[in-house]
Amino acid sequence: MRLVPKNNGMGWATYALLGYLGFFLIDPILDHAGAVTWVWTGLGLLLFLVLYFTLFWLCGWKSVVCAFAVALLGVAYLPSNGGASCFFIYAASFLAFEEKAATSFKYIGGIAALLAVELYILHRPPVAWFVDIGLVIMIGLLNVYFSQHGRAQKKLIRAQEEIEHLAKIAERERIARDLHDVLGHTLSVIVLKSELASKLLEVDPGRAKAEMVDVEQTARHALAEVRQAIGGYRSNGLTAELAQARATLETAGIKVECEQTPVTLPATQESVxxxxxxxxxxxxxxxxxxxxxxxxxxxxxxxxxxxxxxxxRGGSQQEGNGLTGMRERVEALGGTLRRETKGGTRLHITVPLGTEAGHA
Known part of the structure; x- marks a missing residue:
């Protein structure tokens, strides 16, 4: 059973953030609390952990209710434990991830107001107001910023993927049109001349032979046109792919460094x-x-x-289908692929240039 959904976008931070619960333990430790207090504190921790991990599985109004339940846990424990203010901060953090920023602002304001009312009832000093409410608002607003920024980046990535998809469709349609233009008329001529040569074979063998020579020349001409068209599709493939890679990474908010030596590659190497x-x-x-x-x-x-x-974050040493296919294509050319996953991911690929390639 998983505590959080797979690929929730937070990774190890999901568990690292639980370190702030240490503030909830400061008062019992400093006060040399007895068994009853520790049982009460342990119950609070248990309830919080249940709510905390449940929040990762919820969305919509259910997540809002669960987040406010975390805040109510703070209401219950703050009179006896000043560190319980961390529950309000956790609640504000979760409520910052609403789809609309304005909605998050309202919820965070509600958490801050709830905390303010309790601090007033408990007659806490001004410094407690400043620190506790300040942290709720500051951390809540920071999370709103990161949440909205992440949503914007995902929208940009989806838009980029849609553009790439439409570009592929347009390219397929263009190839179909070009091949139709190149081959449509030529193949019709070849069919007609072949039929004519077949009919003339017994009546006029000389003319039939001439027609077949025309068929051969027409077919060679068509083959040359097809090769020229395909060559046009392949030109600057790797250069264009690197430019597209830079654009995709920058769209995702990733800083890119690109160092490229101009090189002419055989079509197969360039494609791989x-x-x-x-x-x-x-x-x-x-x-x-x-x-x-x-x-x-x-x-x-x-x-x-x-x-x-x-x-x-690096990754598993186990290769997925994409990487396995990549390795097979590289090795089929006599090349090598090496992958390292410690401290990030490094992919090193080498392929022989071949006799027809070299520096541009």
């Missing part, structure tokens, strides 16, 4: 490296939680080296 860049950058954006990413492409001594490094 382009797919590797796309797969690696997708993993960085979706899974790495990185702040920086470095892309490096170099060519020397007959080898092209592609390196993609991020400072994110």
């Amino acid at each position: 490296l382009s797919l590797a860049v796309r797969e690696a950058v997708t993993n960085v954006v979706r899974h790495a939680d990185a702040a920086r990413c470095r892309l490096e492409l170099r060519a020397a001594d007959g080898v092209c080296r592609l390196s993609i490094q991020d400072d994110g």
Whole structure:
């Protein structure tokens, strides 16, 4: 049974944030509390932990009710334990993740007002008002900012993915139109001439032979046109993919460093490296939680080296389908793929340049 949903976006921070519960233990420790007080304190901790981990599974009004239940836990414990103000801070933190910032502001204001009323009833000194309410408002507003910023980044990423999807559809349609324009008329001519040659074979073998020569020339011409069209699709594939990778990473709020040596690659190598860049950058954006990413492409001594490094959370040594497919394509070219996951993820790919490639 999981305590929090998989890929909740917080990772280890989900558990690190529980460290603030230490404030709730200060009063019992300093007061050398007896068994009854410790049982009461332990009950509060248990109730909080249940509410805390439940909040990660809830949304909508249910999460709001659960967050205010955390605040009410603070109401119950604050008279006997000054550290219980941390419950109000936790409540404000969770309420900061509402879809609309204005809604979060209202809820955080409600938590601050609830705390103010209790501090007034308990006749707490001004410093308690300043510190406790100040922390509730400050941490709540900071979380609102991070929440809204994260939502905006996700919208930008979705928009970028939609643009890429539409671009692929448009490219497929363009290829279909181009191939129709290139081959449609030519294949019709080949069919007609082949039929004519078949009919003339017994009547006029010389003319039939001439028609077949025309068919051969027409077919060669069509083949050349198709190769030219496909060559146009492949041009600057890796360069364009690196530019797209930079745009995608920057859209996700990741700082990008890109160092590229101009290099001319055979179509197969270029296609494999382009797919590797796309797969690696997708993993960085979706899974790495990185702040920086470095892309490096170099060519020397007959080898092209592609390196993609991020400072994110790293990952499992086990390879997924995308990485496995990438490794198979690279090794099929006689290249190597090396992946390191300590202190971020580093992907190093080398492929031979081939006889037709070299520095541009």
